[in-house]
Amino acid sequence: MMRQTVRDIGEFGLIRELRSVLPEKAVWNERLRAGIGDDTAVFIPVVDESLLVTTDALVEGIHFRLDWTDWRSLGHKALAVNLSDIAAMGGTPKLATVTLGLKGSEAVDDLRKLYRGMGALAAKHGVVIAGGDIVRSPETMSIDITLIGNTRLHGRWLPRTTAKPGDLICVTGTLGASAAGLQLLTLHRDDPRRNAKTADHLIAAHLRPEPRVAAGRLLLQHQAHAAMDLSDGLFGDLPKILAGSGVAAHLDAPKIPVAAAVRALFPEEWFDFATRGGEDYELLFTIAPATEPGLREELARIDVTMTVIGETVSWQPGEPLMTMTDLAGREVEVPSGAFDHF
Amino acid sequence: MMRQTVRDIGEFGLIRELRSVLPEKAVWNERLRAGIGDDTAVFIPVVDESLLVTTDALVEGIHFRLDWTDWRSLGHKALAVNLSDIAAMGGTPKLATVTLGLKGSEAVDDLRKLYRGMGALAAKHGVVIAGGDIVRSPETMSIDITLIGNTRLHGRWLPRTTAKPGDLICVTGTLGASAAGLQLLTLHRDDPRRNAKTADHLIAAHLRPEPRVAAGRLLLQHQAHAAMDLSDGLFGDLPKILAGSGVAAHLDAPKIPVAAAVRALFPEEWFDFATRGGEDYELLFTIAPATEPGLREELARIDVTMTVIGETVSWQPGEPLMTMTDLAGREVEVPSGAFDHF
Numbered sequence: 001m002m003r004q005t006v007r008d009i010g011e012f013g014l015i016r017e018l019r020s021v022l023p024e025k026a027v028w029n030e031r032l033r034a035g036i037g038d039d040t041a042v043f044i045p046v047v048d049e050s051l052l053v054t055t056d057a058l059v060e061g062i063h064f065r066l067d068w069t070d071w072r073s074l075g076h077k078a079l080a081v082n083l084s085d086i087a088a089m090g091g092t093p094k095l096a097t098v099t100l101g102l103k104g105s106e107a108v109d110d111l112r113k114l115y116r117g118m119g120a121l122a123a124k125h126g127v128v129i130a131g132g133d134i135v136r137s138p139e140t141m142s143i144d145i146t147l148i149g150n151t152r153l154h155g156r157w158l159p160r161t162t163a164k165p166g167d168l169i170c171v172t173g174t175l176g177a178s179a180a181g182l183q184l185l186t187l188h189r190d191d192p193r194r195n196a197k198t199a200d201h202l203i204a205a206h207l208r209p210e211p212r213v214a215a216g217r218l219l220l221q222h223q224a225h226a227a228m229d230l231s232d233g234l235f236g237d238l239p240k241i242l243a244g245s246g247v248a249a250h251l252d253a254p255k256i257p258v259a260a261a262v263r264a265l266f267p268e269e270w271f272d273f274a275t276r277g278g279e280d281y282e283l284l285f286t287i288a289p290a291t292e293p294g295l296r297e298e299l300a301r302i303d304v305t306m307t308v309i310g311e312t313v314s315w316q317p318g319e320p321l322m323t324m325t326d327l328a329g330r331e332v333e334v335p336s337g338a339f340d341h342f
Numbered sequence: 343m344m345r346q347t348v349r350d351i352g353e354f355g356l357i358r359e360l361r362s363v364l365p366e367k368a369v370w371n372e373r374l375r376a377g378i379g380d381d382t383a384v385f386i387p388v389v390d391e392s393l394l395v396t397t398d399a400l401v402e403g404i405h406f407r408l409d410w411t412d413w414r415s416l417g418h419k420a421l422a423v424n425l426s427d428i429a430a431m432g433g434t435p436k437l438a439t440v441t442l443g444l445k446g447s448e449a450v451d452d453l454r455k456l457y458r459g460m461g462a463l464a465a466k467h468g469v470v471i472a473g474g475d476i477v478r479s480p481e482t483m484s485i486d487i488t489l490i491g492n493t494r495l496h497g498r499w500l501p502r503t504t505a506k507p508g509d510l511i512c513v514t515g516t517l518g519a520s521a522a523g524l525q526l527l528t529l530h531r532d533d534p535r536r537n538a539k540t541a542d543h544l545i546a547a548h549l550r551p552e553p554r555v556a557a558g559r560l561l562l563q564h565q566a567h568a569a570m571d572l573s574d575g576l577f578g579d580l581p582k583i584l585a586g587s588g589v590a591a592h593l594d595a596p597k598i599p600v601a602a603a604v605r606a607l608f609p610e611e612w613f614d615f616a617t618r619g620g621e622d623y624e625l626l627f628t629i630a631p632a633t634e635p636g637l638r639e640e641l642a643r644i645d646v647t648m649t650v651i652g653e654t655v656s657w658q659p660g661e662p663l664m665t666m667t668d669l670a671g672r673e674v675e676v677p678s679g680a681f682d683h684f
Contacts (some may be wrong), residue, residue, distance in 0.1 A: 007684045039427045040491075041395040041423065043392070043394075048374065048400045050387075055488060062480065065479070085381045101482075133486070137484065138481070229381075342348050
């Protein structure tokens with residue numbers, strides 16, 4: 001069979017193909033009145049909701065490499081990073097629009113896989129793909145998703161600027177698996193670490209992160225003070241909460257949760273992966289100490305662990321934002337640093 | 343002074359710069375609770391609205407050339423093409439998110455101009471720029487905007503699939519000016535047409551289209567049967583209404599409104615510019631004949647002309663979608679053809 005490309009079937013042919021591979025519940029629901037194929041989607045709001053709007057793009061060569069990811073995983077991840085932003089607000093994702101920037105030489109079948117991955121994750125979270133735009137982009141493929149979600153708790157959501165001194169600083173899950181997975185992808189196929197039993201699991205953490213949507217809603221119900229999702233690494237993201245809230249943090253390095261597989265395969269790098277690696281898409285949040293037991297129990301019910309990794313303290317201009325008891329037990333100052341692609 | 347680039351100040355520095363050049367009313371309004379600088383915008387819906395969501399991207403080398411457009415016009419146009427989609431639904435634009443794909447070598451000052459152009463048009467239409475994403479895109483600059491609007495007329499909006507046989511087919515304004523402006527940009531600077539008194543006006547029509555937002559609302563109030571905005575040219579876009587509605591069209595070529603300047607500068611090409619040129623961002627719509635006088639009067643009050651260019655007729659499978667009395671008075675069949683970038 002001939003390999004059919006985007007150039008062969010054109011924009012409108014491709015739209016039909018992509019729509020046809022989406023699960024029906026990812027194309028249409030009772031709140032959508034116009035969707036894929038219309039220039040504009042129509043969405044009926046419900047009473048007493050606040051709308052959350054976020055947008056995140058993945059660019060070839062910067063955020064993904066087609067020799068490292070399969071297409072289905074790429075579709076999953078493009079939506080997952082947006083779901084994670086809604087999760088960090090304590091919201092429920094509802095509706096996505098997708099802009100594909102394509103070279104034209106892409107195989108239609110690969111793009112079907114992309115949409116299957118996106119559609120499966122959308123259906124799982126009750127999100128409709130309501131349309132988008134397909135444009136030619138001569139050198140660089142990209143996927144830009146805008147995701148609309150809501151919260152219905154009397155207009156409340158999880159901000160990142162209202163941490164208070166004396167809060168516990170917590171994370172869901174474990175950190176560093178995504179960076180370890182990315183590192184594994186850079187290794188030669190014959191490298192023994194690449195063929196370790198745990199390697200596939202770590203690579204999956206990088207290629208197909210699972211956004212913490214249900215956990216985010218529990219954080220909101222339990223009145224977490226501040227939250228965000230970990231996309232730029234703990235030492236890159238925590239300062240955004242701290243600076244926004246006017247507090248400092250003291251972290252306890254030995255408490256930072258890191259999977260045993262990450263430590264075993266990367267005995268030198270695991271702490272850097274966990275604190276500066278990024279793309280874990282776990283939730284980072286602060287809570288009043290009294291909140292801890294109840295929240296921990298509720299999170300356990302949906303199989304999400306939480307770990308207290310430090311606490312916030314009052315801050316004065318000129319003081320460091322982050323200090324830490326390091327792995328050797330020394331008190332150190334932590335330079336903040338978010339990864340910047342430019 | 344050093345020419346400062348995106349690479350010099352990074353993503354977060356750039357976000358601060360761009361926010362600072364937006365008019366205050368394009369950054370914040372009473373419905374927005376979190377905006378630029380937060381990962382996710384929070385927007386409070388009002389009772390009895392339907393939300394409209396659209397997204398349109400402009401890609402360097404495909405939709406614009408930096409040697410043909412100034413940066414301020416580019417910012418205007420990137421938002422205008424999205425406003426036009428909301429206008430075609432009869433909606434009111436409310437909130438935009440902007441994803442910039444940047445090479446890193448762009449001058450910060452140029453991007454400030456981009457945001458000034460976008461911000462001025464946003465403020466004019468009551469739109470807030472609520473955030474977005476800035477990503478590195480190694481070879482190709484792009485601007486992808488998602489725009490949310492609403493309609494409050496009992497959940498009604500202007501669809502494109504409900505034209506009825508016997509409707510009048512109408513357009514706002516004149517057609518072909520944008521294609522003429524684009525053609526002028528391709529001419530050598532010494533070409534006399536490029537220096538004609540009317541050239542700047544035509545080039546402006548291409549670089550800074552004015553979306554017909556107020557006109558779209560009037561079409562909805564006057565119960566136009568079907569509407570869309572003209573982005574792909576009359577002969578490319580009208581078939582979308584026809585095929586969606588199951589009707590055919592008979593057009594009257596001499597009635598298609600074309601500015602005198604377009605005819606004068608392009609005596610050979612003007613009809614093609616008007617029918618296949620695209621990017622006029624006028625509204626194409628169908629109405630019951632009885633609607634015409636009242637709608638024409640209301641549009642005139644906001645200085646928008648409307649022209650009847652044909653009518654819809656019933657259609658049977660196998661019959662042509664479009665026929666036309668051409669400029670020589672002959673009855674001809676019109677092949678439909680939307681421009682496809684692939």
